[in-house]
Amino acid sequence: MSDAQNPAAVPSLSRRRALGLAGTGGGVLAASALLSSCTSSKSSSGNGSTAGGTGDFPSTPKWKFVFVNHVTTNSFFTPTRYGLADAASVLGLPTPQWTGSETGDVSQMVSAMDTAISGGADGIAIPLTDNSAFVTPTKNALAKGIPVIAYNATAPGNFPLTYVGQDLYQSGFEMGQRIAQNVTSGQILVGISQPGGNNVQPRLDGLKAALKSAAPSVQVTSINTGAAQAGELNAMTAAYSGHSDAKGLYAVDAGSTAAIAQLITQRGLTGKVHGGGFDTLTDTINGVKSGALDFTIDQSAYLQGFLPVLYLYLYRLSGTLVVPPSTDTGLTFVTKDNAALYVSANSRFEGGSNKALITMPGSIPLPPASTATL
DSSP, X not given: OTTOOOXXXXXXXXXXXXXXXXXXXXXXXXXXXXXXXOOSOOOBOTTSOEEOOOTTOOOEEOOOEEXXXXXXXXXXXXXXXXXXXXXXXXXXXXXXXXXXXXXXXXXXXXXXXXXXXXXXXXXXXXXXXXXXXXXXHHHHHHHXXXXXXXXXXXXXXXXXXXXXXXXXHHHHHHHHHHHHTTOOEEEEXXXXXXXXXXTTHHHHHHHHHHHHHXXXXXXXXXXXXXXXXXXXXXXXXXXXXXXXXXXXXXXXXXHHXXXXXXXXXXXXXXXXXXXXXXXXXXXXXHHHHHTSSSEEEEOOTTHHHHHHHHHHHHHHHTTTOSOOOOEEOOOEEEOTTTHHHHHHHXXXXXXXXXXXXXXXXXXXXXXXXXXXXX
């Protein structure tokens, strides 16, 4: 992205300390450490082939990373693209290539990955939306010294260095528990853009498992809304027309959730049916703020772009010594109580256009108590 934000310079931290923090599995802590030792004022050498080192970092080649994606034009990934561009800017690297499929076509994704490998990419990030299709390409990349990181979706039996994204089954399970607070019997419709896909199916599975335990009288009817964002409203509208007695309208992907917010608003169903889903598209956040949706779940799409670039960089910089940690990008329920900040901030971190510093609140609500042990 050409409009990547350049963070302000911050006090330096030694390269050894930064790499050490990253190597302990600190996830986002690694990002903080690196940002403390780098600024965006990287200089180029005379031949333009290396990025100048800052702090204790040496000059490095201008490594070219490639992000393969399953829905390249979907607005959910706008903050992801901001994140990858911002990280590259901080590190003095070219903006990673964004390629793949617009419609979730696995064969197109494999082709894009193969092209990245044959083209000599220095690192690849890819959502492993299929259990088997990406195994051979991942092996081929690693055999050629090209690190591979899974983001947004991962798969059993594959060989990425790590996964950066939400715990998808757990997010669906917690969503199901939330639904059970409002709906204890009857039918609910649940939109899913790619049934069987590793990026959304685990959420639906978790949702069903939670309701089976917490509200067993709720009947879940899943609706295939398709990977093309433009068609999801039509799919959910048709489904509701055939099941107008549904107690709730929900979704496990960004586009379907935004479609539900539009449907409830347009049909005057606010307060008559419950609704909720995932991610922070404009229609979704407006729907939460207005009360059309009870909630949406923020999984920090920005970090799913920023952190893979950071991890690929550190992995190459350290000659594989800094193995990227598995990073859960989180599960934040956005409700009417906190939706206003998402609207007013209009932040790049959520796909908006605002690059300005967002003012910190005077106090921070207590997060859940830590369960970690040392």
